[in-house]
Amino acid sequence: MKFWPRRSRLEPPAPRPDPTRIAILEHDLFGIQPQPGTAAALAIGLRRVGACSTHAPVEVTGLGDQTRNGLCTRCGIPVILNDEGDWAAV
Ligand SMILES: [Zn+2]
Known part of the structure; x- marks a missing residue:
């Protein structure tokens, strides 16, 4: 007979991959253009503007x-x- 129910220990959720970073890597490695209007398209577009x-x-x-x-x-x-x-x- 248990007087105190044991709490189940939950694992912290695994970190999710950043879809913007994945889209930028797909562009750099495979030449896949990101969808227009997304953060990845903005990041790649800023490269040409002179961010560096x-x-x-x-x-x-x-x-x-x-x-x-x-x-x-x-x-x-x-x-x-x-x-x-x-x-x-x-
Ligand atoms: Zn540069």
């Missing part, structure tokens, strides 16, 4: 690439190395 004042490029040139190309580590836009030795946004 000075790009911080990292070279990601592949073996078969003709030009040296890279990605900005701050805003994520693709950049290429031009003839003057400067990284320029594509």
